[in-house]
Each structure stands twice: as C-alpha cells, then as structure tokens.
Amino acid sequence: MSDTALRGTARRAFAPDWGMRIFGLLILAYLVYAATQLDLGLGRFVTGLGEGARFLARMVPPNFARWELLLEGMIESIQIAVLATVFGILFSLPLGLLAARNIAPWWVSGPVRAFIAVCRSLHYVIVAILFVKAIGFGALAGICALVIASIGFVAKLFAEAVEEISMKQVEAVRSTGASTMAVLLYAVLPQVASRFVGFSLYQLDSNLRNSTLVGIVGAGGIGGTLFAAFKRFDYDFVSAILIAIIALILLAEIVSGRIRASMR
Structure with missing residues (x-):
C-alpha cells in the first residue's frame, strides 16, 4: 500500500x-x-x-453540658429508626414477592411495582412534611415517613433478587403438589434470605441517618434538637450533636458489618 x-x-x-x-x-x-x-x-x-x-x-470546643437533652433526642431517633425499619421490612417482604414478575402474574406485579415506585419517587423529608401536616408533629410522622422510604428501597431490591432466583427449585417443589405458601417458604425464600437480611441491615443504617433529618421538619428525633440549637446560634451544642450523630452512625456500621460477616 x-x-x-x-x-x-x-x-x-x-x-x-x-x-x-x-x-x-x-x-x-x-x-x-x-x-x-x-x-x-x-x-x-x-x-x-x-x-x-x-x-x-x-463550634469549637463542643459543649456536652446539656447531655441529657442530647441523649433524649438520640434515643428517640434510634427508636424511630428501629420501628420504621421493622415495619418497613414487614411490608416490603410481601410486596417484594408480589412485585417479582417470575412468580406473580403481570396483573399483580404491575400495580405493586407502581406502588413501590411511588414510595421511592418522593424524598423522605418531603414525605415527613406531608405526615407532619396530616397527623401532627412528633415521632409518629417520622416513623410513617421512613416506613414509606423503606418500602421504596427494600421492596424494590427484594423483588429484583427474587427475579434472579433459580426456577428449577421452584418447579421441583411445585411438582410435589405443594401449595403456593410452601413454594415460597421452601423454594423462594431460602435462595434470597441472606440478601434480604443484607438489604434490611442497610436500610437500618439508612434510617438511623434519615431519622436525624426528619426531626428538622418536626417529625421527632435529634433533628429537632439540632434545628433548635441552630436557631439559637448555639453552635458549640450543634457541634456536640453532630459528633454524637457521627458516633451513632459509625457504631451502627460496625455492628451491621459484624452481622453481615457472620452470615457469610
């Protein structure tokens, strides 16, 4: 050339x-x-x-003199996160199964998937504002908002995990004449149990962080204490609150990491 x-x-x-x-x-x-x-x-x-x-x-040095107020807000945030995670998981488990297109008919999985998408479409702070307006200030509004957020995350991932299972085990159990509940218990759930636990632990971590934010809009927790300290220009107490929140999240991360490692 x-x-x-x-x-x-x-x-x-x-x-x-x-x-x-x-x-x-x-x-x-x-x-x-x-x-x-x-x-x-x-x-x-x-x-x-x-x-x-x-x-x-x-903000330096942090002021821990009002540790009782700080501890009260932290305990309330933990309670909000735990309750929201438990109820969110309880709702997400059946919703995830109904949303899986390989085990549920399209006329069931379609609407359920649409509902999960609605739960995921709005930010949890916006949902918390809606619940505060609907049911008033307090921890109940924060729990309801985080339950909706948990459903949007856990149910979606759980449905996707169910769609990735091996259908050979499902067909083998069905061939024995087992009921639908037996198929779910002995063929579907064992294949996704570890992943579902991982999703749940991650959502607990997320709800611990989110519970500190919903309080800013009046939905209970340490966020309300933090917002009040900002309004008073009490920045040394703000620093103490932020340190406590960071310590809580790090502790939760260590505990959840140990649990996930023990399941491998």
Whole structure:
C-alpha cells in the first residue's frame, strides 16, 4: 500500500467527531449560562470560605453540658429508626414477592411495582412534611415517613433478587403438589434470605441517618434538637450533636458489618 493510501486510511480512522464536539460545546455553554443565572462566582465562594471558617471556630470546643437533652433526642431517633425499619421490612417482604414478575402474574406485579415506585419517587423529608401536616408533629410522622422510604428501597431490591432466583427449585417443589405458601417458604425464600437480611441491615443504617433529618421538619428525633440549637446560634451544642450523630452512625456500621460477616 502506498504512503498516500496509508495517510488516507489514517485520516479516516481518526476522523474528528464533529457531532460530539458540538454537543460538548453546547454543554459547556449551558454550564456557563446556568452559573450566571444562579449567581455563582469566585468572589462569593471566597467570601463563603471566610464565613465558614468563622462558623467552624464558633463550634469549637463542643459543649456536652446539656447531655441529657442530647441523649433524649438520640434515643428517640434510634427508636424511630428501629420501628420504621421493622415495619418497613414487614411490608416490603410481601410486596417484594408480589412485585417479582417470575412468580406473580403481570396483573399483580404491575400495580405493586407502581406502588413501590411511588414510595421511592418522593424524598423522605418531603414525605415527613406531608405526615407532619396530616397527623401532627412528633415521632409518629417520622416513623410513617421512613416506613414509606423503606418500602421504596427494600421492596424494590427484594423483588429484583427474587427475579434472579433459580426456577428449577421452584418447579421441583411445585411438582410435589405443594401449595403456593410452601413454594415460597421452601423454594423462594431460602435462595434470597441472606440478601434480604443484607438489604434490611442497610436500610437500618439508612434510617438511623434519615431519622436525624426528619426531626428538622418536626417529625421527632435529634433533628429537632439540632434545628433548635441552630436557631439559637448555639453552635458549640450543634457541634456536640453532630459528633454524637457521627458516633451513632459509625457504631451502627460496625455492628451491621459484624452481622453481615457472620452470615457469610
């Protein structure tokens, strides 16, 4: 092959993709436009760094003098998280089975999947606001909001896990004339039990974190105490609350990690 032909082949092999280049330029132009519309700028960022440094300075050292108030809020958050996780799992188990398309007919799995999608579509803080408006302030609103969030997560993953099971075991149990409940107990659940426990432990970790946020909108827990401390500009107590929340999450992560490791 001549040199001219080789150069032509190279040009064709590495020809510029003008469509992608134009698309990239459009994305860059939109980013610049969005930054100007949102009043983003280097000066504002530098000013924010200075304000942030002064804010952090007011948080040191943390003040644990009101440890009784802190402990009360933490216990309430733990109770909200545990109750929401338990009820969320109890609802998610049957919903996940009904949403699995390999063991449930389409006219059952379709509506159940739509319900799970609705539970997952709204942020739990928004759901907590709705429950606060509906049933009033307090822990019940937080529990209801986190139950909805748990269903949206655990039921979806559980349904997907059931859809990945081996149908050979299901057919073998069915061939014995077993009832539907027996098929679920002896052919379906044993294949997904460990994964379901893992989903549940992860959701407990998530609810422990989320229970600290729903309190900000009046749904109980340490979040209400944190929000009140912010409003009072009591930043050293805010620091103590944040440290306690971090310690709680780390402890929950260690415990759940040990449980998952013991199941392997």
